[in-house]
Structures are given as C-alpha cells and as structure tokens.
Amino acid sequence: MSRISRETVVVGDRRRTLLRVRPSAPSPAAPLLLGLHGTGQTGAAFRRFGGRTLDALAERTGADLVLLDGHRRAWNDARRRRTSAAQRQDVDDVGFVRQVARAAGRPVLAIGYSNGGQLLHRVLREEHGLLAGAVLVAAGLPVDEDFTLVGVEPDRVPMLLLHGTADPIVPFDGGTTRVLGRSKGVVRSAAATAAAYAPEDPPAVTHDGAIERRDWGVVRLVVQEGVGHVVPNRRTSPLPFVVGPSHHDLDLGEEVQDFFAAQPDPLLSPRAGAAGAAGSRSARG
Numbered sequence: 447m448s449r450i451s452r453e454t455v456v457v458g459d460r461r462r463t464l465l466r467v468r469p470s471a472p473s474p475a476a477p478l479l480l481g482l483h484g485t486g487q488t489g490a491a492f493r494r495f496g497g498r499t500l501d502a503l504a505e506r507t508g509a510d511l512v513l514l515d516g517h518r519r520a521w522n523d524a525r526r527r528r529t530s531a532a533q534r535q536d537v538d539d540v541g542f543v544r545q546v547a548r549a550a551g552r553p554v555l556a557i558g559y560s561n562g563g564q565l566l567h568r569v570l571r572e573e574h575g576l577l578a579g580a581v582l583v584a585a586g587l588p589v590d591e592d593f594t595l596v597g598v599e600p601d602r603v604p605m606l607l608l609h610g611t612a613d614p615i616v617p618f619d620g621g622t623t624r625v626l627g628r629s630k631g632v633v634r635s636a637a638a639t640a641a642a643y644a645p646e647d648p649p650a651v652t653h654d655g656a657i658e659r660r661d662w663g664v665v666r667l668v669v670q671e672g673v674g675h676v677v678p679n680r681r682t683s684p685l686p687f688v689v690g691p692s693h694h695d696l697d698l699g700e701e702v703q704d705f706f707a708a709q710p711d712p713l714l715s716p717r718a719g720a721a722g723a724a725g726s727r728s729a730r731g
Contacts, residue, residue, distance in 0.1 A: 455549075457542045464546065465489040465513040467501055473508025477578060477713050478550040480543070481513040482562025484584075485520050485530070485625055489513025492559060495684050496677030496698060500557065503699030507714050509555075512546060516561070523564035524571070524594045525631045530561075543569050544576060553578035555706065555713050557698075559677055560584050560616065561630075570600040579604045579706055579713050583698065584616050584675050586623075586633030587642050604713070605643050605665045606705045608698065609636035610673030614690045618669075626688070640667035657696055666705055670696060 449468040454461050481500055483492035493501065493513055504511040517537040520530035528534050543565070547554040556577050558566040563585020570580060572595070580603055590596045611618045615625055620635035634642070637660075644665040652659045656671040670678065674690015678701070683692035700717060707716040 455542075455545060457545055458538050460517075460537065462542050463489075463515045465493070465515075467493075467504055467511040467513070469505045469508050469510070471508055472510070473715075474552075476507050476509035476715075477553040477555045478547070479504055479509050479511040480546065480554050480556045481511065482521065482543075482556065482558040482565055483513065483516065483519075484560030484562055485630070487519060488515050492562075492677070495682065496559070497679035497681030499677065499679040499681075499697050499699040502697075503703055503714075506699075506717065507703065509714070510550075512550075514542060514546065521561050521565040523561065524568035525564060525588050526592050526594055527629070527631045529628070529630050539565055540569055540572050544573055547576050553713060555579040555581070555702075557581040557702065558583065558585060560675065564588070567600075568595065570603070571595045571598040574601040577601065577603055579606075579709075581605070581698075581702055582607045582639070583677055584609055584613055585639075586616050586620060586636060587639040589620075589632045589634055592631045592633075600643060602643075602664075604706060604709045606668070606702060607636065607640050607643075607666070608668040608670070608678060608701065609639075610670045610676065610690065612672050612690050613675045614688075615675040636667060636669065640665060655695060656693065664709070668696070668701060 451466050453464050500511050517532040520532045522532040522537045522539045554577050563582040616623050618636050622632050623630040644662040649660040649662045658669040660667040673693050676692045678696045678698045680694045680697050703714050703717050706713040
C-alpha cells in the first residue's frame, strides 16, 4: 500500500504544505510526479476529486507523487486579472514548484488541473530546464490581453493536454472562464492552446469512441466529447451541477503513462498490454 505523509517546506518567508504519496515499490528510474490542484481545492481534495488516478499511476510506475497546496486554495499564475489572494499577495508559487522539483534529485513530471495548469503555463516560461514533462488538464492558455508573459517562449518539453467539449468553466472553444459565476479571465481554445506548444506540422488524429487524440509526437491533445471540467478517471463523477458531466471511458493516469512511456526519452514505464497506445487505436483522420 502507498504511504502518505504531510510535509512543510519554507519558500522565502512562507511555510508551504504538500501531501506526499509514496508507492509500495519505489523505482529509482521513475520521475517525481508533481500535482497542482484547481481553484478552491487542496492537494488532498484534488486527489479525491480525480478518483486517486495519480495514486494508481505512482503505484504502477514506482514514482513518488507530491501534491502541493496553493495559498488559500489558489495559485499565483500569469493571468493579468488578479482574482485570488495568491495573485494579489504575489505569492512565490513558481519558487515553491522550483524548490520541490530541485529537491527531488530526479526528473519531474508536473500535472496541473485548471488553475494548477495555469501555474504550469507560467512555470514553463519562467523556469526552462526545471520540468521534464507537463500535463495540462482543462487549462486553456490565456489570451494575450490577459497574460503577463506574452512573447516569452515556453520550455519545449513533452506535453499532454486534456479538455472536455462540455466544460462549463474553461470553455473548450475559448472565451471567458467562470467559477460559480465569477470571471477568472479569458482563454484560448483547447486547439489553440495545444498549437502554442506543438510543432507546426499537422497532427495525426485518431478516434476511440467519444475520445479524439491529436498527436504531434512530443505534444498530444486529448479531446473528450461531452465531458466537463473534470480530472478524467474511471471512479468519480464529482459535482456535475458545477463542473459538468464525467465519462469513465478515459483515465488520466493511464493516459499520462501511455504518452510519456512512448516518448523518445521515456519518463515512465509502459503499462502492461498498452503497447502502441494512441497510434494503433484507429486510422489517421
């Protein structure tokens, strides 16, 4: 069974907290999995919200999973509109990620959901070489008018993006984001967000039921038809009246493992029976 501990680190003049989930059989070859929650959550809440899909990924691959806690349940991302205490107080969340990542002594694969993904947009531009890979779940890139890092090139690392077409909070086609009726800014579409990180060549497109994968090799966008603002997993359907519908035909941890195990420099070991994951699912579209 996994071992769970709460830890505290000091970043500048602030004490920050995190939840660490250790696998039963640690692998020295595995990266650190670093999770960043959404607005209104903590690391522990993010873990429950996603049906412990990242716990299962850590257990399968022998990786430590570290879930950071934002300041007052939010992150100081790079959006111009300051809607959280973390932004208004200019909390050093990039420094928090940097300190935990450097202390790991191994490659770091960061997974950000919603507001956590917004923080990754910032980290990738301000900390080149820090992360070995990134996962963005329901986290559209802010439009230029609402982004403080316009023109700053992001670190080019393998990246997996996931977004549902029925997301009521971060619109799949771009536009104003809203949490309980309150605007958090304006974002690009899921396709435009992926394009900001992907090579210019057109992607290979595959379909698996209601799931579409647009694959550039080092970048993949996974589109779930009819799915809301969720962490895809096979167990939970949280708060559908707030975040929209959940489908259980895709699991985030499995998708992460399949993608990063297939990279030229694999970060994760492959899943048993999952060889040829995306490219062999269906014909190129």
